[in-house]
Amino acid sequence: MKRNLFITMLLLFVYVAPLRAGSISGTVTYDDYQFGQVIIVMAFGDEFSLDNVGTAVLFLGPGDFSITDLADGEYQLAVAVKTSLEMTIVPGEVFSMYDDNPVAIENGQDVAGINLVARSETIQGTVIYEGDSSGSIVAVAFNQDFSQGLFPSNLNQLDAPGAYQMVGFSPGSYYIGAFMDANGNLLPEPMEEPFTIYAHPDSLMPSPVPVDEGAVVEGIDLLLEDLPLSSATGTIVWEGEPTGPIVIAAMTNPEEFSSAQRLSFTLESGEYRVWVEPGLYYIFAFVDLNGNFFPDITVDATGFYGASDPQLVAVSEGETVTGIDISLAIQPNGIESPELTSETGIFITQNHPNPFFVGSNGTVISYILPKSTVIDLSVYDVSGRRIVTLDHGWRPTTTQTVRWDGQDERGESVADGVYLYQIKSSEWSRARRLVLLKK
Incomplete structure (x- = not known):
C-alpha cells in the first residue's frame, strides 16, 4: 500500500513539475550610441505585439543582454534605440531586426552568442491621408521575399498623417506600406483596413525599395485612401503551405496582370475580400512564392474565378458580391491564360x-x-x-x-x-x- 502511494505521489510530482524556461543572450552593437539613449532588446513570439514581448533593457549603452523565462518556440529578435521606455516605435528611432531570425528554443535551452546590430540605414517619406482616422497610422516595411511572413522589418507609429522615418535596416530590398491600424495590432489587414504599398511613379504595381549600406533613402511617399464601398468576397482553396502572401487581384483584362485595379492579400487560404470601385472584374489569386507581388507562371500556384474559363464579376456601388471562390493550383504548363490557338498567337x-x-x-x-x-x-x-x-x-x-x-x-x-x-x-x-x- 505504501509502495503504491509512493509511486502515485512520484507520478503526480513528475506531472506537475514545471517545464524549464529558456533564454536568449548575446551582445548588442551600435556605433551611433549617445548618452541618455535606452537600448531595448525584444523577443517576439507567435504574435507580434509591443505589449506582449520578452525584453532586456540596456541603460548604459551597447553591451551584453539576456532575455529569460522564454517558453519553447520560435522568436523574432529586434533591437530598438529609444529615449524612453515607452513601447512604441516613433519616427527617427532605431528598430533593427536580427539578420538570422527566427531563433528557436527547444526543451528550455539557453541560446547564447546572438550578435544584434542596431543599424542606421534609413527609409523616409510622407504618409498622405485625407480620410477620417479610425486609429493610428503605421508606416511599415517588409522583406521583399516575405521570408518572415508579415512580421515587419521596421515600422513607425504615427499619431496623424505626415512624415515618417524608419531607421535600422539591413542592406536589402523592402516593400514599404502604410495602413490605418484600427484594431491596434500593428499588422496590416487589407481585407478590413485602409492599406497601401509604395509603387514607383512609373509602375502601377508595388515596387521594392533597395537599401544600400549606410543609405538614407528619401521620397518614399505613401498615399493612403479609404476603402471603396464595394467588394468581392469568397474562399481561396489551396492545399499547399504558402511561403508568401496569397495575393488577390481585381483585373479588367485576364491576360494583363498590370490591369489590376485593386490588390488584397492574406497569409493563408480561406476567406478573402478585395475592395473595388463599381465595375466588371476578373478575380485572380496566386501564392506569391518569390514575394514580388507579381504572378510567376512557372512556380506560383494561381487561379481565376471561373478556373480555366475566367468569369467577369459585376460589382455595383455599395455592393458586396459573395461566393467568388477560387481554387489555386500549379498550372501543368506554367500558363494560367486560356488555351492558345493559331488564331490567338503568342x-x-x-x-x-x-x-x-x-x-x-x-x-x-x-x-x-x-x-x-x-x-x-x-x-x-x-x-x-x-x-x-x-x-x-x-x-x-x-x-x-x-x-x-x-x-x-x-x-x-x-x-x-x-x-x-x-x-x-x-x-x-x-x-x-x-x-x-x-x-
Missing part, C-alpha cells in the same frame, strides 16, 4: 519585377507559342533601336523563360528609363513595356 507575360533596378538580379519574361516556330525576342528603346536580343531560334510549344539584366549586346549597362520588349515570328508579334531604374 502569349508573353509582363516582365517581373517591373520596374527593376540596374545591378539587380534582372527581370524575367516568359512566353509560350501555339506551335513550334522560329522566334526573336529583343529589347528596344523608345526610338525603336534594338538594345539586346534575349532569345532567337526554333522554339517548341513549352513555356520558355528568359532574364534580362539591363545590359546591351556589349555587356554594358543601359540607361534607366522605359523600354519595349517584343517577341515575333513569321506569323505573330507581341510587345510590352518595361521600366529600368537606377538605385
Whole structure:
C-alpha cells in the first residue's frame, strides 16, 4: 500500500513539475550610441505585439543582454534605440531586426552568442491621408521575399498623417506600406483596413525599395485612401503551405496582370475580400512564392474565378458580391491564360519585377507559342533601336523563360528609363513595356 502511494505521489510530482524556461543572450552593437539613449532588446513570439514581448533593457549603452523565462518556440529578435521606455516605435528611432531570425528554443535551452546590430540605414517619406482616422497610422516595411511572413522589418507609429522615418535596416530590398491600424495590432489587414504599398511613379504595381549600406533613402511617399464601398468576397482553396502572401487581384483584362485595379492579400487560404470601385472584374489569386507581388507562371500556384474559363464579376456601388471562390493550383504548363490557338498567337507575360533596378538580379519574361516556330525576342528603346536580343531560334510549344539584366549586346549597362520588349515570328508579334531604374 505504501509502495503504491509512493509511486502515485512520484507520478503526480513528475506531472506537475514545471517545464524549464529558456533564454536568449548575446551582445548588442551600435556605433551611433549617445548618452541618455535606452537600448531595448525584444523577443517576439507567435504574435507580434509591443505589449506582449520578452525584453532586456540596456541603460548604459551597447553591451551584453539576456532575455529569460522564454517558453519553447520560435522568436523574432529586434533591437530598438529609444529615449524612453515607452513601447512604441516613433519616427527617427532605431528598430533593427536580427539578420538570422527566427531563433528557436527547444526543451528550455539557453541560446547564447546572438550578435544584434542596431543599424542606421534609413527609409523616409510622407504618409498622405485625407480620410477620417479610425486609429493610428503605421508606416511599415517588409522583406521583399516575405521570408518572415508579415512580421515587419521596421515600422513607425504615427499619431496623424505626415512624415515618417524608419531607421535600422539591413542592406536589402523592402516593400514599404502604410495602413490605418484600427484594431491596434500593428499588422496590416487589407481585407478590413485602409492599406497601401509604395509603387514607383512609373509602375502601377508595388515596387521594392533597395537599401544600400549606410543609405538614407528619401521620397518614399505613401498615399493612403479609404476603402471603396464595394467588394468581392469568397474562399481561396489551396492545399499547399504558402511561403508568401496569397495575393488577390481585381483585373479588367485576364491576360494583363498590370490591369489590376485593386490588390488584397492574406497569409493563408480561406476567406478573402478585395475592395473595388463599381465595375466588371476578373478575380485572380496566386501564392506569391518569390514575394514580388507579381504572378510567376512557372512556380506560383494561381487561379481565376471561373478556373480555366475566367468569369467577369459585376460589382455595383455599395455592393458586396459573395461566393467568388477560387481554387489555386500549379498550372501543368506554367500558363494560367486560356488555351492558345493559331488564331490567338503568342502569349508573353509582363516582365517581373517591373520596374527593376540596374545591378539587380534582372527581370524575367516568359512566353509560350501555339506551335513550334522560329522566334526573336529583343529589347528596344523608345526610338525603336534594338538594345539586346534575349532569345532567337526554333522554339517548341513549352513555356520558355528568359532574364534580362539591363545590359546591351556589349555587356554594358543601359540607361534607366522605359523600354519595349517584343517577341515575333513569321506569323505573330507581341510587345510590352518595361521600366529600368537606377538605385
